[in-house]
Amino acid sequence: MSSTWDSGDEPPHRRIGPLGWLRIVLRGVPLAILVFGGLAILLLVRLVERPVHGFHRPWTPHITRLVCRAALFLTGIKFRSEGAPMTKRGAVVANHCSWLDIFALNARKRVYFVSKSEVANWPGIGWLARSTGTVFIDRDPRQARAQKELFEKRLLAGHKLLFFPEGTSSDGIRILPFKSTLFAAFFTPELKDALYVQPVTLSYQPPEEADPRTYGWWGDMDFAPHLLRTLATSPQGAVTVTYHDPLRVSEFSGRKDLAAACEKIVRSGLKLSPEAQAKLSTQR
Template sequence: MPFLVLHLLVGLPVTLLLINPLSARIELRGERLDHRVIRLWSGTLMRIFGFRLRRYGTPLPGAVMFVANHVSWIDIELMHSQRMMGFVAKAEIARWPLVGWVASRGGTIYHHRGNNDSLHGVMHQMVQRLEQGLAVGVFPEGRTTRGDAIGTFHARIFQPAVLAGVPAQPVALKYGLRGNAQTIVAFGERENFVQNFLRLLGEPGRVAEVHFLEPVPATDDGRRRMAGTCRDRIIAAMAG
């Protein structure tokens, strides 16, 4: 708790100051300063929660759709600690304390589930960002899971990658040794965000692995093949 309070009282104002149009034009080792700041914020938050970060593979540069399995809100922070990307997330996250603010400033695209107009708007924003050379991140399962299996990947979310002609890079997120803490990190039955947040803060320290896997190119045979291939590669990485 003391480190979290310090991160909020000191890290939050500094992050606010450094995420601005000017810092977006400054590059350090090929990375925008505002993107580096968000990565630093997220990586520090993960360490405060006791996670030791390990990365395998290399995230693609430029325009790419990152595709990951989804068990909890902390997946977003884990991904942001490694590579800046604008996530597609449910609109409720914008109202979550702390995480909602960071997600919004990180360029999250919000979707009102069950609303077709919202979905069309999300798809349009994703194509725009990809065509601008930026990265987007998606959780094709559409919702968090219990952590004990990989759900169905909805092919429709891959359409912007097909339209923009950019690859999808599958990413396997594993918590604990060989992924043995997936169900612990996942939301418990009837557990809300605040309860999960506080529970994870009190959990023992453990490893968090990010596996950037072989990318899947966008081709004429389309989104279903991309969805199936990405899911298969993530399942293989989780089992490996």
């Protein structure tokens, strides 16, 4: 995982008025009950699932998917998807825009996120991540071998691991260069001929006349203010998840070639409004 990306130019922060605070309460309270209530149910189900199925999780991912789909509904953000999630064994790679990505990527297909180890210690988010089977990656090179073995174990168990090759989140109107480090795990003799990688593009459409980077969360932005502004927004925008055709790992010479191919495909699927295109062109 890399250091945080920063554009040096954040969207203007609009003041939250009385109606905005009312929306925060009307959306935020049910959202908290949904997320933490769903977590409680998931943990209870896991008490039975673990001794019966061990490393496999045939039941609890369905709870995660339902909670994430309902969470987007409660925030008012419209969810759209294109293409088909792959059924083959392998991993998923996507661009990274916001904490909202967690809900959007889980809303249609059960996946297991790969995240930096620091996230495990974040209040609230860390608990959710651990309970839903997130794989945590340590930046310490001494842990590289153990992490690679864990990757292989999860992939061979049929888990769809999802990671963000950019290594950090951006503003949602651009794709950062993909890093190839984590792609190396796919090229071990045990995995290379059996795995596929599916590129997925996340595209956020902001509300009319809003900054095209409204839903982006990057740099030194604090989570709580961004969450409050998102809940206060009305009308809301939408998120589109585009599932591209899976790539067979064995058809690539190595991790760099596979990473480059995934980046090109994910970049091609990014849907930008005219306002976003204009904003991006002024920053280049």
